[in-house]
Amino acid sequence: MTGLFSEVFLSALLFGAVTAAIPLLLAGLGEQISEKAGVLNIGIEGMMLAGAYLGFVGAFYSGSLWLGFLTGAAGGVSVAVVMALLCVRIGLNQIVIGIALTLGLEGLTALLHHFQFSRSYPRLPAADATVIPLLSDIPVIGPAFFKHHLIVYLAVALVFGMGYIYRRTQLGLNLQAAGDKPAALDVAGIDVVQTRTIAVLTTGALAGLGGAYLANVGAGLFIPFITNGAGFLGIVLAMLARGRPVWVLFGALLFGVCLSLTTAMQVAGINIPTDIIQMLPFLAVMIMLVLFGRRASLPAALGIPYERGAR
């Protein structure tokens, strides 16, 4: 048990927690904007996979992580376009389409990867960290929180950006009305379908970015099914956050700690079967659902396609 609570161990644990939390954070924020607008986006896992694969391919061939993030976000958006067309415009069942997209993308990305790289798993070089002066010198916390890739800080800043949009802008009002009472938004002269489409495409971009981060920075490589349920965790986060981005951040960090513990405890050689350790994040989901699930408040029109004048 020696070294379990040493400074180095703790800061490695927290560093890993942040790295694991970022994809969840981006997925959760993305899911949140869709749900706010009344679209239950089960396809987010598929959007993350598309982002992870295209993000990796982009970064691998260009050698630029940023270009990888861009292609990753574009991959998420391209899946979101299908979702928006089928679920928002045509009004098909959001759950069925979401599951179909996730399953389809699982197969498609695995297949494309196989064609391209056969059974090899090329790695990307480790990502450059942006070290924040002064703050990064604080013991334990410094190396854990202030030596990350720039996109990490941007993702955290996005939390507050989203909060501002939801509470202070016309767009935020429109999004909330689209989820709570779309008919009211429609008679106020705003196109509900358009508002929801914007929300779903944003979800795609954020989920794709999250996937790209997961592959390029978190793992440094792409393997089939790499997201391993991160999108679904994002859905749980969005539902528990009651529409507030900052709660998505807290939730993502909590799950991040659990995921990081899984690795850290294995590294520390603690004598617990690895299967039990790997259960931790999912146990945490269940505990959180039991504790806070009742308080989850969802928009009234969530999951219901909007049709003008329908009785």
Added chain:
Amino acid sequence: MSSLSSSSVAGRDIVALEGVTKRFPGIVANDSVDLSIRPGEVHVLLGENGAGKSTLIGMLSGLQQPDEGRILVDGKPTPITSPRHALALGIGTVFQHMMLVPTLTVAENLLLGGPWWQRPRTEELAARVAEITSTLGITVKLHAKVSELSLGEQQQVEILRAMVRNSRLLILDESTSMLTPKGIDELGALMRRLVEQGLAIVFITHKLKEAAAFGDRISVLKLGRKVGEIPPERFRALGEQEIVSEIVELMFGKQKDDPEAVERPVRTARAGTAPLLQVADLTVAPTDNAPGLSSISFDIRPGEILGIAGIDGNGQKQLAEALAGQRAATSGSVRLDGAAIETLSVGDRRRRGLRYLTDDRLGEGTVGTFPVSINFFLKQVGAAPFWRNGVEQRAEIDKRAAQLVREYDVRTPSLKTPVARLSGGNIQKVLLARELAEGAKVVIFNKPTYGLDLANTLASRQRIRDTAARGLAVLLISTDLEELLGMCDRIAVIANGALVGTVENADDARTKVGRLMIGLAA
């Protein structure tokens, strides 16, 4: 704002409809309707449920497009393509169902619809609202959440929203249906002030008295057709009573007087017969959101109608459910025809002849997506002859259902139509047919005419009278005192879950019941 007198602008229609027709699968909702809407006038659209009022509004507000005919705005033919377009043309609508986002504040709701790249202009709005509310004499809490407002306040917010957007034509769709009598009077006064400012108002209602009291011009719709119009000149020349009788003539073509005023049939009290339903000391524990019942006792004899009067939410629903077995009673006895039934299940009580017509017609009364035919037999699922060995006997069900449809005059396109597609009055007929079917001895009616139009109200009341005349015992729960006075033999008043007094329905019953309802002894 300059106040325009109605005469100076008369003759210029803001909006006119010419031969507008709208069809939905199976029905013609509007059949070649002409309408002229002028500034400074309250134009009342009067019609029963299903007369096509809401469809007409849908077309004026850009939600639906006419199949034939045209809409003229300021004399020019203008297709109204979307709600946004309608707003831009100056047509503001207050829909029957509230169109406010309950989770947003009043101010946020008023700001909804601005360009998305803008920051909401809160200060500008506050100034504009202050200006409008002061001329109209209303007050609005801008920072309250809409879900915290009363229905009347929400409606004022909706009217205010139309004014903030510079509407020239304000459409009020069934706006009084959810208001208190005081709220209705206030709305009437507000409409008057608005038309004095030169606005045009279209006011949709199915209540004759409101039409006569608030209107300048009345158009009567019947089954999608416009069957008559009373222009302002004629309107002013007639007294309120004459207007009402003229409208009734147009709508029904038969009765001359106020159709709701019905002579109460004098039934000979059957004092000698044994009570069919005896309730003694029935007690139900209160829950978080519902009052309980405290030792309720009454008897009902065969052929008798006992009314339960009281302000809504004083335990009426709990009483009905406790009797029907849907709510557990803590103590007390219920005897049906002499036999104790208080321990029996809902189904057993029904089989013994106790029937309950719920006021929640679509919630617990019917399964909306099931066809009309199955809804007739919802409480007999699995029972012969409609089900045999667990298998539905389609032919048997359809045969009996067709019979009931004729007998109870249910207006439905077919037996297979999902019951939720019918109007409220026709759903009520399905319920009546089901509950009054063979074997009924005691029938509990909970608000049987709530939300129904006049024709269906009268039909339901007649059905209840017939039920009593057949020798059944009737418990009639209603919040409409006129209805109770017109139908009951005795009226008990419920307050806070207790019966505070029972009154014989004689000439002075109105005063006595009224005194009991406001907490004075009869």
